Amino acid sequence: MNHKRVAHLMQTIGLVGLRLRRKHRTTTADPAAAKAADLIGRDFTAAAVNTRYVGDITYLPLTGGKFLYLATVIDLASRRLTGWAISDHLRAELVTDALAAAERCRGSLTGAVLHTDHGAQDTSRAFADACRQAGVIQSMSAVGSSADNALAESFKATCKRETLQGRRAWADEREARLDLFRRLHHYNTRRRDSSLGQHSPITYETAFATTATNLAPAAYPVSKIPGQGPCDRP
Template sequence: MGKPNFSDEFKRDAVAQITERGYPVAEVSQRLGVSTHSLYAWKRQFAKVVSGDAGKDAEIRQLKRELARVTEERDTLKKPPRVFRQGCKVRYAFIAEHRDRFGVRAMCRCLAVQPSGYNAWRKEPLSRRACEDARTTLIRQAWNDSGRVYGYRKLHDDLLDQGETCCPNRVARLTKLAGIKAQIGYRRRPGSHSGRPSLVIDNALARQFDVEAPDRVWVTDITYIRTMEGFSYLAVVIDLYSRRVVGWSMQSRQTSDVVLQALHMAIWRRKPKSRVLIHSDQGSQFTSIDWTAFIRAHNLEHSMSRRGNCHDNAVAESFFSSLKRERIRRRTHKTRQEARQDVFDYIEMFYNPVRKQVRNGMLSPVQFEQQQTLNAQGV
């Protein structure tokens, strides 16, 4: 098959990761599996053009920087006044403790110490207590990098990746002392099961969620995301081999087109060489004539959950639970486009290439597939 044609929406979302969210081009290229040449071309084509008076914009930026500096110094001065009456080492310790919140130079100005003295103090050998504090800082940084969703098990695995030696119980104790908690649970919109589906297919999957090779079994489902403009509907296709989201689509209406677009993305992304079993629930989108015709045209085998039984499609339900718990329900989306950009960032920049999966041996879906490929080649 020829080179895949990415949609304009996908290109704009990819460019937004560089221009709006600040990701390096090389990192976006690695996570999305797109060449840097293509990203630069998309950036020239879709990057937003800044209009207006350049001099006025520069003045506004300068005023914003000045306001941020003054606000930071004001917030620093709100801290307990006893710190200002202590020696330099106490002030240095205060700066080290709050450097993740305030700028080092701003605190040095407020505390009347030199940044060079603070840097020299940091290079001194650390006490045992300071080493514990440093390890807590690493745990908090790993927690922040995960979007504040990881628990102590995955944080422990992150520390091991960084070369730290510690046991899970120790990490659990430090996370408790630091007030770090995993993001768990969310309220679910109650559903209804009225009416009868126009087409019912046997449950060929039968909850056999562990498969031995990629592109053997895919699961798909659809959910809603609330925005201030109204609901957006997200459809995903997940490969059970690595739990990787191989296709997704997001639209303002809950029609069969949204699930067809997600399945179409999965097909041209993965290009399966053998017949794939695609499992869904009994929703109207998956019993439509268009869906059935698409399945037959692309040599796919359809499987359906039993009526009203969410456990038959537990992997897709679990992904939606993680998405809403770790990202969607932690912020308010003003527009559908903003929600789509957030979903793109979660799936393409975090979930697939970075987020650890316990089932994958604490590897992300992309890392798991790469490792299995190397193992198969005997590398």
């Protein structure tokens, strides 16, 4: 079909295409940093909750060319966002804060695998120390291979698309934080996932998943402006 015909039909029914913008780079590898083996191997499943996780960072565009950054930790069994943190910097504290939120949510992460890319934050000594203290086993994808962390990549793309809804950026930091807090809470408690039998992550964990014995009761993050979230109440 000719592209002009497609354009005419879209105009007739009021359909507007969403043009993907050039990506803002958040993953910068440190050649001298220590690397961990890939323990996931593109198998984004888990037999039980609190055993295998993926982590990643994405940018949140603000008006005026500024950015916030969102770090996430997702359980591969239930797709639950167990830990997240938002900041205006890309220092290692961003990912250690997200990991700490996940640990508060689960009560313990001992023995769990956390898979990330080779970003400078994830290969930092501070993050390695935080993983070691939490009893987490690090796993890393190959350099430059987004497919090796596809579930985390898919999550962050969908999250921004559904939150921005065609806008280019958030007006300011407060709007971005509040929008993300609402969206991430909705993701955990209401948004249905086809891989979970059309259940939300928390519904799946509550009703269907074999839950690890060290899960702690979920709690909202305590802050004046939502910026970090260990969990959401079921």
